Amino acid sequence: MKALKKLEPLKETEISMVSPSAIASDDKKFMKSFLTRDGILWLILAVFTFIAYYPSWNGKPIWDDAGHITKPELRSLQGLVQIWIMPGATQQYYPIVHSVFWIEYHLWGEATPGYHFLNILLHLISALLLVKILRLLRIRGAWLAAAIFALHPVQVESVAWISELKNTLSAVFFLGSVLAYLKFDSDRNPKRYALAAGLFILGLLSKSVIAPLPAALLVLFWWKRGKLLWSRDMVPLLPFFLAGAASGLFTSWVERTYVIGGEVNDFHLALIDRFLIAGRAIWFYPAKLLWPVNLIFIYPRWHIDSAEMRQYFYPITALLFAGALWVLRRRTRAPLAVFLFFSAMLFPALGFFDVYPFRFSFVADHFQYLACLGPIVYSAAMVDRAFGLVKRRDVACYVSTVVYAILLAGLGLLTWRQCGIYKDVDGLYKSILEKNPACWMAQFNLGNDLMQRGDVPEAISHFWKAIEARPGYTLAYINLGNALMQIGRTGEGIAQYQKALLIDSTNTSACINLGNAFMQNGRFAEGMAQYLRAQKINPGLAVAHYDLGNGYMQMGRFAEGMAEYRKTLELDSNYASAHVNIGKALLQTGRTGEAIVHLERALFIDPANPEAQSCLGYALVQSGYYDEAIPHFQKALKVHPDDFRCISTLRDAYLKTGQLDEAIRVTRKAIDVAKSLGGDSMAMGISRDLDKLLDLQKANGP
Numbered sequence: 001m002k003a004l005k006k007l008e009p010l011k012e013t014e015i016s017m018v019s020p021s022a023i024a025s026d027d028k029k030f031m032k033s034f035l036t037r038d039g040i041l042w043l044i045l046a047v048f049t050f051i052a053y054y055p056s057w058n059g060k061p062i063w064d065d066a067g068h069i070t071k072p073e074l075r076s077l078q079g080l081v082q083i084w085i086m087p088g089a090t091q092q093y094y095p096i097v098h099s100v101f102w103i104e105y106h107l108w109g110e111a112t113p114g115y116h117f118l119n120i121l122l123h124l125i126s127a128l129l130l131v132k133i134l135r136l137l138r139i140r141g142a143w144l145a146a147a148i149f150a151l152h153p154v155q156v157e158s159v160a161w162i163s164e165l166k167n168t169l170s171a172v173f174f175l176g177s178v179l180a181y182l183k184f185d186s187d188r189n190p191k192r193y194a195l196a197a198g199l200f201i202l203g204l205l206s207k208s209v210i211a212p213l214p215a216a217l218l219v220l221f222w223w224k225r226g227k228l229l230w231s232r233d234m235v236p237l238l239p240f241f242l243a244g245a246a247s248g249l250f251t252s253w254v255e256r257t258y259v260i261g262g263e264v265n266d267f268h269l270a271l272i273d274r275f276l277i278a279g280r281a282i283w284f285y286p287a288k289l290l291w292p293v294n295l296i297f298i299y300p301r302w303h304i305d306s307a308e309m310r311q312y313f314y315p316i317t318a319l320l321f322a323g324a325l326w327v328l329r330r331r332t333r334a335p336l337a338v339f340l341f342f343s344a345m346l347f348p349a350l351g352f353f354d355v356y357p358f359r360f361s362f363v364a365d366h367f368q369y370l371a372c373l374g375p376i377v378y379s380a381a382m383v384d385r386a387f388g389l390v391k392r393r394d395v396a397c398y399v400s401t402v403v404y405a406i407l408l409a410g411l412g413l414l415t416w417r418q419c420g421i422y423k424d425v426d427g428l429y430k431s432i433l434e435k436n437p438a439c440w441m442a443q444f445n446l447g448n449d450l451m452q453r454g455d456v457p458e459a460i461s462h463f464w465k466a467i468e469a470r471p472g473y474t475l476a477y478i479n480l481g482n483a484l485m486q487i488g489r490t491g492e493g494i495a496q497y498q499k500a501l502l503i504d505s506t507n508t509s510a511c512i513n514l515g516n517a518f519m520q521n522g523r524f525a526e527g528m529a530q531y532l533r534a535q536k537i538n539p540g541l542a543v544a545h546y547d548l549g550n551g552y553m554q555m556g557r558f559a560e561g562m563a564e565y566r567k568t569l570e571l572d573s574n575y576a577s578a579h580v581n582i583g584k585a586l587l588q589t590g591r592t593g594e595a596i597v598h599l600e601r602a603l604f605i606d607p608a609n610p611e612a613q614s615c616l617g618y619a620l621v622q623s624g625y626y627d628e629a630i631p632h633f634q635k636a637l638k639v640h641p642d643d644f645r646c647i648s649t650l651r652d653a654y655l656k657t658g659q660l661d662e663a664i665r666v667t668r669k670a671i672d673v674a675k676s677l678g679g680d681s682m683a684m685g686i687s688r689d690l691d692k693l694l695d696l697q698k699a700n701g702p
Contacts, residue, residue: 167207
C-alpha cells in the first residue's frame with residue numbers, strides 16, 4: 001500500500017521524558033483533558049470493564065477467600081491491631097490488604113459484591129495511572145494499552161478472585177510510586193521522592209511481589225538514556241532495593257513458617273530444577289498474553305527432571321532470545337527493556353523462591369498481573385505507531401477504530417467467559433478438572449464442598465480421586481475418613497485415619513479424628529490415647545486438650561475434664577466451644593454466675609453459636625432473668641427449630657414474663673415437635689397444658 005510508510009522500531013528520542021519545567025503544565029493538561037476527552041474515555045472503559053466482569057459480581061468466596069475476608073476474632077479494633085503486630089494472625093502478613101478487608105467487612109459484611117466491585121475499581125485506577133505514566137513518558141497508544149490491561153482475560157484471576165485484592169491494591173501503589181518517582185527523576189523534588197517511597201512501602205505491605213520496582217525503574221532509565229549513572233540513577237534507589245529485599249525475605253519467612261508449614265516436602269527443588277522452571281515460565285506467560293485461551297485456575301504442575309535434555313530447551317532459547325535483543329539494542333533498546341522489565345517483575349514467581357501455589361502448579365495467571373504491562377505497552381505503542389504512518393488520516397482513524405473495537409470486544413468477551421468460573425467453588429473446581437483432571441487439589445476441595453452440601457457419596461468419590469492423583473496425600477485420607485464416619489461407616493473411617501498416620505505419624509488432625517472415632521465406637525481407652533498422642537506431638541495444640549476434656553466428661557471424670565478445658569483456654573482464649581462446655585459444666589454444679597461469664601464470652605467470640613445461645617438462656621432462667629433469656633432461645637431455635645428442651649424453656653420464660661399469647665404459640669410448637677419425636681404421651685400432656693393456657697386466655701378476655 002502506498003498509503004503506508006515502512007514501519008520502523010520505536011526510537012528512544014521519540015518517547016523520552018518531558019523536561020522538568022513541563023511537568024506542572026502536563027499535570028494541568030491531564031486534569032483538564034480528564035474532565036473532557038480523557039474523562040469520557042475512562043468512564044467508557046470503566047463501563048465496559050464492569051460489564052466484562054459482570055459474571056463475577058455476585059461470585060461467592062472461593063478457595064482461600066474465607067482466610068482473607070476478616071475472621072470473627074479479628075473484626076474488633078483489637079483485631080485490627082493484631083493484623084499489624086501479629087504475623088500469623090492472618091493467612092499472610094500483608095497488613096494494608098487485611099486492613100482494607102477489615103474496613104470492607106464493616107461496610108458490607110460478608111456480602112461479596114462489595115469485595116468484587118472494589119477489586120474492579122482498583123484495577124481501573126491502575127489503568128488510569130498507566131495512562132498518566134505513558135503520557136509522561138510520551139509513549140504512544142496510552143489508552144489502547146490501558147484498555148488491553150483492563151480487559152485482557154489473563155487479568156481475571158487477579159480481579160475476580162477476592163483474595164487477590166493483594167494484586168489490585170499493590171498495583172495501584174506500584175504505579176503511583178512509579179509515577180511519583182518519574183517526576184522526581186525530572187525535577188529532583190524531595191517531596192516527590194518521599195511520596196514515591198511512601199507508596200512503595202504501602203505497596204510492599206500489600207504484596208511484596210512489587211519488590212522489583214527499583215529494578216524496573218533502572219530498566220526504564222537505561223531505555224531512556226542508554227546508560228545508568230551511579231549518583232543520579234542508582235543511589236536514590238538504594239533504599240528502595242533494601243526495603244524490597246527486606247520485604248521479600250520477611251514474606252518468604254512468613255510463607256514458610258505459617259503457610260507452607262508441614263508441606264515443605266513439596267518445595268524440595270534443586271537449583272538446576274529452579275532454573276528449568278524459570279526457563280519454561282518465561283515463555284509460558286507471554287504465550288498466554290498473546291493467545292489467551294485455555295486459561296486455568298490451576299495449571300498442570302510440570303514434571304521437572306534435570307536428567308531430561310529436552311527440558312533445557314526453554315532456558316536455552318530464553319537466553320538466546322535475550323542475547324538477540326542485546327545485539328538489537330544498538331538499533332533500539334525498547335525490546336530488550338520490555339524483556340528485562342517483564343523478567344524483573346516476574347522474578348519473585350519464577351521458581352527461585354518458594355510460594356504456596358507451587359504445591360499445585362509452577363505458574364498462575366495472577367503472577368503476571370504487573371509483569372504483562374511491558375509487553376502490553378510495547379504492543380500498543382507499535383500498533384498505534386503503525387496507524388500513525390498511514391498518510392490518509394481519515395482512513396487511519398476509521399481503520400484503527402474498527403481494529404481497536406474488534407480487539408477490545410474480543411478481549412472483553414473472553415474476560416466475560418473466564419469470569420463465569422468464579423461464581424462459586426463448584427464451578428471453579430469443575431472448570432479446573434475439565435482441563436486438568438489430575439489436579440488433586442481440585443478433587444480434594446470439590447469433595448469438601450460436596451460434603452458440606454450433604455452429598456457425601458459424591459464427596460467420597462472425589463476424595464478417592466485425589467488419593468489416586470496424589471497417593472501420599474494425608475488430608476485426603478483424613479477427609480475421606482470424615483465422610484465415611486458421617487454416613488455411619490465407622491470401621492472404614494477408622495481405617496482411613498490409620499492410613500493417614502502410616503503416611504505421617506505426626507499428623508495431629510489424624511490423631512484427633514481417630515480418637516473421636518474410637519470414642520464414638522465406645523473404645524474409650526484407645527480414643528483417649530490418641531488425644532494424648534496429639535498432645536505429645538504438639539503440646540500447644542488447643543484442640544487436643546479440648547477433645548481430651550470431652551473424653552473425660554464422657555467418662556464422668558469431671559475434674560479432669562474441666563482442667564483440660566481450662567488448659568484449652570490458656571492456649572487459645574478465643575476457643576468458643578471450650579467456653580460453652582465449661583459453662584454447661586458449671587450450670588450442672590449450680591455455679592450459674594460463673595457459667596454466664598463463660599457463655600457470654602463464647603457468644604462474643606462466635607455470636608451465631610446456637611449451643612451458646614441456648615445454654616446462656618438456661619443460665620439466665622436459673623438466675624431469674626427471664627426477659628434476658630428469651631432472645632437467646634429465639635436465636636437458638638432459628639438454627640435448631642426442633643430443640644424440644646429449648647422450646648419448653650422458652651414457653652416457661654414467656655409465662656413468667658406474662659406473654660400468654662407467645663406461650664400458647666410456643667406450646668403448639670412443642671406439641672408438633674413431641675409428635676415428630678414419637679412422644680405421643682408427651683404430646684398429650686402438653687396438649688392438656690395448652691388447654692389450660694387457652695382457658696386462661698379466655699378468662700383474661702381480649
